[in-house]
Amino acid sequence: MVPTLLFYAAFAIGEAVCLAVAVNVTHGYPWRVRWVEKATLIILAACGVVSFELTRRYWLVPVSEWPTLLVGFAVACCLAALVGLPLATYARSRRSRSWREIPRERRDALQDAPRHEFIGDGPRSWMLKLPGNTSLHLETHDWSVTLPQLPAEMDGISILHLTDLHFSRAYDRRYFEAVCDVASDMPADLVFVTGDLIDDSECIEWIAPLLERLPGPLGRFAILGNHDHHHDMERIAAAVADGGFTVLDGEVATIDLNGRKLAVGGTCAPWGPDIPDAAIPPADFSMLLSHTPDRVYRAARQGWDFILSGHNHGGQIRLPVVGPILMPSVYSRRFEHGFFRVSPSLMYVSQGVGAKHPIRYGCTPEISRFTLVRAAAQAPRDQAAPQRAWVGR
Template identity: 30%
Template sequence: MFLVAAAVLAHFGLRLTFYNRLNSMGWKRATIKRTEKIAFVETWVTPCVMGWLYGSDVWDWIHGDVTVISLPAWGIAYAIACSVLGLVFGSLWLLWRPIFRVHHVPVVREVQVHDVVNRTGRSLARTRKCRWAAKLPFNQIFQMSVEQIELPVVGLPDELDGYKVAHLSDIHLTGQVEPEFTQHAISAANEWRPDLFALTGDIVDKQPCVAWLHDLFSKASASDGCYFVLGNHDTRISDPDVVRERMKGAGWIDVGGLVHSTRLRSVSCALSGNEYPWFSRPSEQAMRGADAEFRFCLSHSPDQFDWCRRNQVDLMLAGHTHGGQGRLPIAGPILSPSWHGSRWASGDFYRAPTTLHVSRGLSGVHLLRINCRPELSLITLRCSHA
């Protein structure tokens, strides 16, 4: 019985592994959705067909009525392959659970939950679908977690100790949620008086919402400027360059695929933008040619962690994974559109020489967040010599 249960569990676990990796690809959205549908059907059809054809034989073997299962060679091979691969990937999945803190950075984190509906005094759901979703038990889509994080950064120049970065990610303007939700996040960040605003992609999903960008983002204020990159959902409108132009018109600086040389508190900084694989990232030559005391990267996806490490980036900010959209007690996230599964779904990590912060993001096209509140990250950089 245990072997059969393990094989079935591994079958579904491997499909989850495939799903997470599929959604990290830079393929066209139509291709990904078509592949998803085929994979979903196969996920259920394969065990059902095998159960219908050979279920009675397996049942007899479980109850000791026969000593050998009369499965075809391909069926036995498939069960063994599922079990072996499931053991390998399952072991890695367990190793990277947040509870074990592997590669995690210990941070001081002060969390304040804003019930944005109550704070704004109005319903934030613009559609019937959103109103219905907001009433679901345990759904936290309007419970914004404003997190003040003291983040130790290895290699941080002493002059930047105490430097304040307001990190926004995954705005997802779909038209389902009133823009006041995003406006509240920007207002809360402004009150904190950041030195710099950083936005790591997935700004707008629906064409009509492009008209909201200027009024929303022109209100952001930081002494050293506001910087942004685009994400995969920004490909969903007719021309993503329009998003870039509207954001620049709102006073934001586009660093997508670029290395921007600037000074932060008199420290020379190479601020790069990585939008790969949906758009571009700076060339290795451009990264090597950037002479700076501090290297700072905005990336939509945490999958670019190794790229940042190769290019000697000190600090990387990312989003994209939404913290898994839902998190199990102890086990943490399950779903995560990343080549690394849920390993970097959210939180703070360090692998030499790069410190990585991954935000859960503010919103999403899926109007459901369970044990995974939307996040506004207010990050204070601290020197670390670990």
């Protein structure tokens, strides 16, 4: 009986792993329909019913008597549980160790705030009342990032990054006011917002008065996200612009800084237009705002120096050791959160501020500020990388 139980446990865990990967990958594609979420729930329920029936039917039947297709499926699920999941978990631990070496200051930004006042009256507000839910436990991160290719004239430039605000009435507006107050107390040269501002059209009017609180003397730039595409995008973009931000949609802006040129690009691809290679101007350093980290390989081929993304919310629910399970990415859990190096680019993936379904366990919302530092021992940029001629080269 014990071997049978172990076999069925591996079978069940492996099936859950395969389903999670399938859900993650399919949700990484630019579906433009609103029923995808409901369809996913229906499919998962159907899979659960089928699994229950298979378990009931074959519980005490020797595997040798199982249909061939069922044996093949069971073997694949067991391999996913016993090989795939441990390898993926090990790879995740290696990635997390590498980026945690980057210096950071971290604090609980709203620990003295009356969090119960941040819960709204929208349809999903009950989720914020779940025991242990950390959706209102905002953290701020101050990172010091050394980039050898950074020109000396840009040494010490700072960036404030917010993403995935997901304005909705599940949250009280006072929560987002508190978030923006915290962000405004983190002065930076540049302010970037990387998409998914809206989950409730009635909250579009919140955008301008909240975003205008965020000073950025060298520039303020924003992109939209896939959730914004489910609403009135033109109205959302206009509200962001009214808040003092330049909205980039497959475009690149340039900033002259102490005689050097900084390029800032923005894309919501694959839901919006990508940035064509020909549209990228020569620059001494380049930053890309990409709503999803899935574009990192294309961005690296284009030569972007520093990439800021969100979209994945860090998985929202992270299990001990295993980490997140569900994540809307064609690469599944590969770009969970934190720093990733895809040469020659460095990318940071934020856990975001809000969520359509405001449930977070082991995954707090965040605002990050980055101070870019030039490595003192490096040769001048023009000598270090003369062979790459387009973005930042």
